[in-house]
Amino acid sequence: MPTKPSSVEFADTISDLMNAIAGWLLIGLGTAAFLSGLGGVIQYAGTADMVIPVLVLLFSFVFITSGMLVNPRFRRRLDRRHEVSRFGRIQSVDSRVLSESENRVESCTSCDAKMREGLVRRYHEEYTAAGVPIWTLSENHNFYCSSCATEELPGLTLTDRDDDSTTEQVVTEVE
Ligand SMILES: [Zn+2]
Secondary structure, eight states: OOOOOHHHHHHHHHHHHHHHHHHHHHHHHHHHHHHHHHHHHHHHTTSGGGHHHHHHHHHHHHHHHHHHHHOHHHHHHHHTOOOTTOOEEEEEEEEEEEOGGGOOOEEOTTTOOEESSEEEEEEEEEEEETTEEEEEEEEEEEEEEHHHHHHHSTTOOTTOOOTTOOEEEEEEEOO
């Protein structure tokens, strides 16, 4: 089965890194421009010279936004964003399969049995602005053994061992 050749993966890593560096440079430049623009606006407030610092401010916003868009870390955040209209605290739940290879022993939330594989449910509360997660307020994990997981979530198969296969759903909105 042809997978990605390692050279492509390497190039991906490098381009991720370059994007991250470019992103942080743009954000740094934007922040510097923002601060000097802000200082200029305060200094020249009400005069005709105010146009230049205002332009600097506009450019700083462009720098910061493009810096965020180019940065893979922020992009991943944008990827798991909620609806744009969402502001404030959002609670979400996602579940993934706990596999034996992770070498963890947990006890099942439902039947208290010791388990090495099963289902992990993550309850997650985060603060979002325009749907983009800004910071995590709280995070809780519940573990379910295979038999309880199938009772809890009918239709779920634990044969899928792909760790990327997380399902996420927004349950309630606190505010
Ligand atoms: Zn159980």
